[in-house]
Amino acid sequence: MDPQVKARLNEVPASTALGLYCHVPFCASTCDFCAFYQEKPRRGDLERYLAAMEMEFAGLPEGRVVETVFWGGGTPGLLAAADLERLGRSMLARLPRAPQEWTIEMAPSTVKADKLRVLRDLGVTRISMGVQSFDADLLASLGRLHRPNQIYKAWDLVQAAGFERTNLDLMFAIPNQTLDQWEAAIREAARLGPDHLSTYCLTFEEDTALYVKLSEGKVCIDEDRELMFYRKGWEWLEALGYAQYEISNFAKPGSECIHNINTWRMQEWIGCGPSAASQFSGERYQRPANLDLWASSVEAGRPAREEVVALDDSILYADAIVFGLRMNAGVDLAVLQARYPAAEGRALEALWSRLESEGLLVCEGSRIRLTLEGRLLCDAVGSEVLGLVG
Incomplete structure (x- = not known):
């Protein structure tokens, strides 16, 4: 390597x-x-x-x-x-x-x-x-x-x-x-x-x-x-x-x-309790937002799962970028591509170029991070990312 x-x-x-x-x-x-x-x-x-x-x-x-x-x-x-x-x-x-x-x-x-x-x-x-x-x-x-x-x-x-x-x-x-x-x-x-x-x-x-x-x-x-x-x-x-x-x-x-x-950073977590969300074992899901429904399913030995999403490289890659750009350190695109090899990162290259030209993004090798002005617009940037690869 x-x-x-x-x-x-x-x-x-x-x-x-x-x-x-x-x-x-x-x-x-x-x-x-x-x-x-x-x-x-x-x-x-x-x-x-x-x-x-x-x-x-x-x-x-x-x-x-x-x-x-x-x-x-x-x-x-x-x-x-x-x-x-x-x-x-x-x-x-x-x-x-x-x-x-x-x-x-x-x-x-x-x-x-x-x-x-x-x-x-x-x-x-x-x-x-x-x-x-x-x-x-x-x-x-x-x-x-x-x-x-x-x-x-x-x-x-x-x-x-x-x-x-x-x-x-x-x-x-x-x-x-x-x-x-x-x-x-x-x-x-x-x-x-x-x-x-x-x-x-x-x-x-x-x-x-x-x-x-x-x-x-x-x-x-x-x-x-x-x-x-x-x-x-x-x-x-x-x-x-x-x-x-x-x-x-x-x-x-x-x-x-x-x-x-x-x-x-898109690691795994397990949510316990009514309405708690999980990202675990290749899936994302949520417990019912209702105490009675949640408790009844747990008591029956079959904890209910709602809004189940099967996670693939494209979803995790996009989400890792969206949430990673909320952090001042930004994300290393090469690292993410290695973690999620099936994700198509090239679809975002034009976006990074435009954001950099607008003073909203800094590119340092394969690492990207938002500037102060970019962080003020991070939700809009996230929406664009999801629209391209989410």
Whole structure:
């Protein structure tokens, strides 16, 4: 094998890298912007969920090392300490060894010392807290249950518990939010000192309260305003020492989220719980977004799979480029072609040339990456890629 090709292949994550995503579907209330599947936390449903998760964990591939775990929702932190321990112990019982990285999402209003003690004892390495804003009025406009004082109380508890990795989620382009408020949120989050920050532009998903407001003309989309929030946010975060490594994610050196990086690089992951998606053993599929349907299928020993897609080289090649270009490092086309030899990469050559001439793309040998201006248009670039080879 050509030495240069061999060197590039060394950049490819091991094909055995496996992630595990667990969806905890319970929320005390639904935020106006949220389109994720969720249920009110009734005790009977919680008990059934925990029992079904134990059954689903029992079906994990034996002997396969799970490198990363991510518990999302919903609100995983809404579970009581005893429920968190039950869920965690049943999962760990099926893993050959503890995961390298284990993230759990928590809302500030759900953070309690006893829950954090349980999570530390289980081996959770990373707490991701959905702050969204430090402004009481903006939080209320999003339908969030917590208030600014709860953020600080929760943060103090997380710090006291000694978790090695922490992330705070922030949201921007909220209706009536000013650039000054956005800067204040970033600076306040950085002052608290997490090693990772995620920033998300408010989106209008169908079947959400926010989408209803949009359809009624109570709020509007202003793309120029959104772009300004993106630009200024990236500028402030860089100055504060948070390096952007993906469109929405910023980290101190060595604190990037491994689970997400493996996902963006088209490695394998298994999703457990209602609505959880998987990419495993040559297929992509999703569990039913319904607690009763999901639990009934698991209890019957035949976990339901919906939207099943058989993966081939063309699909994985296109998706690896789309998600890879969201990362600042970009992608090495030679590496991807070696991973997915049946994919037709030549169909994209004219696109790369055009984007480079427009100042949106940088080509360095076989590696391509988007410029700052290109990253602002990454969704449009992704659409073009999928239209050509997806």
